[in-house]
Amino acid sequence: MGSNLAIRLRQNFGLATGIVLFCVVYLGYHLSHPKGFSSAVLVQNSNEVFTLAMVAMAQTVPVLMAGLDLSVGALMTMVDCFASYLMTGAAAGTPLAMDFIGIRLTFGTLPGGVPGLLLGMLICLGIGTLGGLLNGMVVVYGRIQPIIATLATGAIYIGVALHLRPQPGGKIDDDLNWALTNSLGEFASTVHIFDDGAASWFAPLAWIPTPFVLLALIALVVWVPFRRSVAGRTIYAIGSAEGAAYMSGLAIDRAKLIAFTLGGFFAGCGGVFLAIQTSSGNADIPQAGAYTLNSIAAVVIGGTSLLGGTGSAIGSIFGALILRVISFFFRIFDIAPLLQPLFEGLILLVAVSISAVRVLRIKNTLELFR
Amino acid sequence: MSALAGGLKLSREDRPIAIAALFLVAILIAGTVYTWVRFGSAPLLSPTYLLLQLQIGAFLGIVAAGMMVVILISQIDLSTPWTLTAAAMMATAVGGPWAIPIALGIGLAVGIVNGLGIAYLRVPSMIFTLGVNAVMRGLMVAHTGGFAPQTEATPLMRSLAAERTFGIPNALFVWIAVSVVIVLILRRAPLGRYIYAIGNKEAAAYLAGVNTKFVTVVCFALCGLTAGIAGALLAGYSQKAYQGMGDAYLLPSIAAVVIGGTNILGGRGRYLGTLIGVILIVLLNSVLSIMDMPEAGRQVIYGSVIILMLLVYGRGERVTS
Numbered sequence: 175m176g177s178n179l180a181i182r183l184r185q186n187f188g189l190a191t192g193i194v195l196f197c198v199v200y201l202g203y204h205l206s207h208p209k210g211f212s213s214a215v216l217v218q219n220s221n222e223v224f225t226l227a228m229v230a231m232a233q234t235v236p237v238l239m240a241g242l243d244l245s246v247g248a249l250m251t252m253v254d255c256f257a258s259y260l261m262t263g264a265a266a267g268t269p270l271a272m273d274f275i276g277i278r279l280t281f282g283t284l285p286g287g288v289p290g291l292l293l294g295m296l297i298c299l300g301i302g303t304l305g306g307l308l309n310g311m312v313v314v315y316g317r318i319q320p321i322i323a324t325l326a327t328g329a330i331y332i333g334v335a336l337h338l339r340p341q342p343g344g345k346i347d348d349d350l351n352w353a354l355t356n357s358l359g360e361f362a363s364t365v366h367i368f369d370d371g372a373a374s375w376f377a378p379l380a381w382i383p384t385p386f387v388l389l390a391l392i393a394l395v396v397w398v399p400f401r402r403s404v405a406g407r408t409i410y411a412i413g414s415a416e417g418a419a420y421m422s423g424l425a426i427d428r429a430k431l432i433a434f435t436l437g438g439f440f441a442g443c444g445g446v447f448l449a450i451q452t453s454s455g456n457a458d459i460p461q462a463g464a465y466t467l468n469s470i471a472a473v474v475i476g477g478t479s480l481l482g483g484t485g486s487a488i489g490s491i492f493g494a495l496i497l498r499v500i501s502f503f504f505r506i507f508d509i510a511p512l513l514q515p516l517f518e519g520l521i522l523l524v525a526v527s528i529s530a531v532r533v534l535r536i537k538n539t540l541e542l543f544r
Numbered sequence: 545m546s547a548l549a550g551g552l553k554l555s556r557e558d559r560p561i562a563i564a565a566l567f568l569v570a571i572l573i574a575g576t577v578y579t580w581v582r583f584g585s586a587p588l589l590s591p592t593y594l595l596l597q598l599q600i601g602a603f604l605g606i607v608a609a610g611m612m613v614v615i616l617i618s619q620i621d622l623s624t625p626w627t628l629t630a631a632a633m634m635a636t637a638v639g640g641p642w643a644i645p646i647a648l649g650i651g652l653a654v655g656i657v658n659g660l661g662i663a664y665l666r667v668p669s670m671i672f673t674l675g676v677n678a679v680m681r682g683l684m685v686a687h688t689g690g691f692a693p694q695t696e697a698t699p700l701m702r703s704l705a706a707e708r709t710f711g712i713p714n715a716l717f718v719w720i721a722v723s724v725v726i727v728l729i730l731r732r733a734p735l736g737r738y739i740y741a742i743g744n745k746e747a748a749a750y751l752a753g754v755n756t757k758f759v760t761v762v763c764f765a766l767c768g769l770t771a772g773i774a775g776a777l778l779a780g781y782s783q784k785a786y787q788g789m790g791d792a793y794l795l796p797s798i799a800a801v802v803i804g805g806t807n808i809l810g811g812r813g814r815y816l817g818t819l820i821g822v823i824l825i826v827l828l829n830s831v832l833s834i835m836d837m838p839e840a841g842r843q844v845i846y847g848s849v850i851i852l853m854l855l856v857y858g859r860g861e862r863v864t865s
Contacts, residue, residue, distance in 0.1 A: 244795075321808060322799075325795055326799075326848070329795075333844035333845075336840035337840035470671060513686055516682025519680075519682040527661065
């Protein structure tokens with residue numbers, strides 16, 4: 175049993191390092207926080223981290239296949255813009271309309287109330303998933319390198335987002351916003367379960383921030399089963415050696431399609447949450463670019479190799495957490511805002527350069543060229 | 545179109561260039577038909593207009609020239625935006641006769657740092673240059689205080705970027721000079737052979753005695769240098785440096801290189817293709833702006849064109865062993 179644990183630890187060294195690093199950084203953050211450990215601080219932190227964590231998970235799947243998805247930020251932004259139309263919580267029968275080249279198109283209506291919101295959310299997630307599927311089809315059937323294929327599809331998604339929201343705007347249902355961006359207690363009292371959150375057994379859980387619960391749910395219900403499925407294992411095999419995976423009779427094309435589709439779903443989750451959190455849709459191109467680049471950084475910090483084959487989306491969540499906590503620190507330590515980007519950059523550069531210890535351990539120079 | 549190119553028996557390297565050139569002509573014709581029908585004139589075919597487009601294209605072209613060298617050794621440089629901006633900002637801040645040497649020096653220095661990190665620390669270029677980009681951005685934010693700097697471009701920078709000699713924009717001459725240097729390196733110098741060799745198989749190049757680390761550093765230094773040149777020119781063209789002036793050059797420069805037939809995995813591609821790729825992107829942009837296309841439509845068309853062109857000639861081979 176003991177050696178079993180040691181093996182698992184060695185296999186997941188990057189993930190373990192990420193978790194330890196996060197715990198140290200986050201503990202330090204709370205110890206130096208003037209208000210100390212409180213539910214309000216946790217809720218705020220979880221809201222700030224959720225979207226980046228989802229986008230980082232979306233980025234992980236192609237990176238595991240030694241690809242790179244430059245469209246995650248754009249896809250997230252597009253879903254964000256769709257959500258600002260589809261999750262407004264408007265009364266039943268309000269027509270969904272939009273102007274396209276001067277023609278007013280009407281797309282029917284959504285039911286009002288909770289069913290309407292849920293349906294709208296499902297459509298938004300579906301749009302994200304479809305976007306991921308499109309990426310996968312261009313990569314698999316078009317046989318175009320992922321990095322360049324997603325550069326192109328990313329431009330398309332940003333175009334659609336800009337068409338939907340030339341200016342920031344739209345609205346998200348207030349109750350939905352309140353329920354999902356607060357602690358579990360507020361969630362229960364908003365959706366009227368567990369005696370409006372007053373049930374005695376529920377009290378010890380009421381402080382947990384809802385976004386953290388959602389994040390854990392998505393990781394456990396979507397990612398873990400995927401990783402254990404044939405398609406999930408095939409992704410790792412492709413990242414290690416695509417030729418060998420092909421010769422072993424694995425369904426490479428199908429696995430790639432599923433992987434990009436899953437990435438699209440994760441990006442969609444991020445977009446839906448960003449819309450809920452900001453209560454609007456915004457086709458912000460620099461922001462989309464920043465999310466894409468930060469997602470790559472989060473993936474690497476979370477212990478996933480850009481060469482593919484090792485790592486996990488759970489690690490990327492911790493990578494995203496670490497990235498965000500670093501910026502929380504600036505608030506406490508009163509670092510001049512003008513110096514913050516410099517510190518962020520330096521920390522990122524140092525963090526990625528740590529992987530250079532690999533070079534020192536290598537005995538045969540040829541092992542460098544992989 | 546592919547059947548036509550196949551019939552002409554073009555090599556694997558020439559086929560993308562021929563098709564991209566055909567597409568270029570198609571854009572010109574489509575744009576001209578549009579302006580003829582709508583305005584009754586054909587501005588796209590007038591030499592003044594084309595020269596103006598080439599002048600605008602020079603900035604992208606210079607960035608893409610450096611990017612191509614890096615892509616050829618199967619790396620990528622994501623630090624271009626803020627290298628370019630830093631060069632422009634420091635050049636205008638220093639001013640005087642040292643403005644342009646400072647811009648080039650900054651580009652070169654950032655490129656060498658990139659190269660050292662990637663060649664000696666073996667950090668993937670994708671993430672190392674990303675970090676360097678963040679650091680450069682941080683430095684510039686700290687330097688300018690987060691506001692647009694109030695400094696102005698020197699007369700020499702203005703003259704190089706915005707003025708004309710014998711009716712031809714000076715920026716075009718700079719672009720041609722950079723292109724000649726790159727072509728000489730790629731086709732005539734041993735360095736060029738090494739670059740293609742490393743792009744094809746780094747381990748093989750190493751075993752053949754190529755100093756792969758040194759070549760990698762040189763390639764990134766070249767890429768940084770071109771970003772510095774572009775920064776100085778762009779600051780001269782817009783009279784000043786501003787935040788985010790380099791953002792619009794990263795993805796288009798990669799797209800231009802790839803549309804020109806250079807393999808994104810390195811080792812294959814000709815400089816002529818990159819030239820055509822740059823002109824294609826600049827012309828596509830200008831035709832779309834003549835058509836009053838909103839930004840949203842432009843992005844969609846831009847993405848679709850890249851996918852379409854790569855579907856015609858940029859498809860990879862199936863991995864079967």
